[in-house]
Amino acid sequence: MQHPLANGGPRRRRPRGERGSATVWLLLLVPALVFATGLVVDGGRAIAVRQEAIGLASQAARAAIDQMDLSGYRGSGGVRPVAPGAAQSAACTWISEHRPDARCAATTHGQGRVEVTVTLTFRPVLLGAAGVGERAISASAQARPAVGDTEEVTAP
Template sequence: MTTLGRRGAALRHAAPRSGGASRDRGTVSLYVVLFTPVVFLLAGLLVDGGLAIHARQRAADMAEQAARAGANEIDLAALRATGEPVVDPGRARAAACELLTAYGDEVAGADCAASTQEVTVTVRITVEPQFLAIFPGFGAFTMTSDATARPVTGAAA
């Protein structure tokens, strides 16, 4: 009977006390409540940061294409007379802006400028955040890019 008594005593000492278990109740809930906004914020920075990078690259692509289209508008009479490519500023500006209007609502704003030597285009794209919009202070933002193109002949390298 001594063996059983000892086993019973060992089991009695190993049993958890009811007072210690109640102190840990709700600890996981507290961590979930505190860290959920942090996880959403980090996910928002990842997703919306990617959207911002993509919008910047897209604006740069649009600006480059429009500037090239404008730089293709060479004054042929001046080219034949001097042998140097000279941009027709009026046609160059119109060609650059016309290309940007083909993108439709994707372009939030654009500026096209042309001289006889180069065409400069600035494109603005508005990005609506997908994740960060749930947090106050995070609204739509604009990404801007510009590009300049000059006419080049086969002789210039």
């Protein structure tokens, strides 16, 4: 006769009411975990695209303000308006050289201030599989002539 603990001990019987409960938990948790992972991954990527748009807008605003009449500015001490066409052309040319798929809009304001808005397209990877489509992410920056040690570009 064999000892009762020789095969690993007496076997416990599982209650019949718990059969398949692990399957239900997996069916509920796996999609929730995939969705949470998608929020983290695609949310981080969206933040990175927004930061890139801010950087592009800042640099394009600097390129646009370079179109100001510096000799007139230095000679009179007053601010000469930036030619709207030249500013927009310089800003959008700079952006198209560095990010061809970006959209650009540049406007000039009084006192020689230029504002550039850049729009980038964000395509989610994980949430895209769940039906979340591409989004347009925009950022604006302004530049003005700086005299002395001042901040030249401001981003909202």
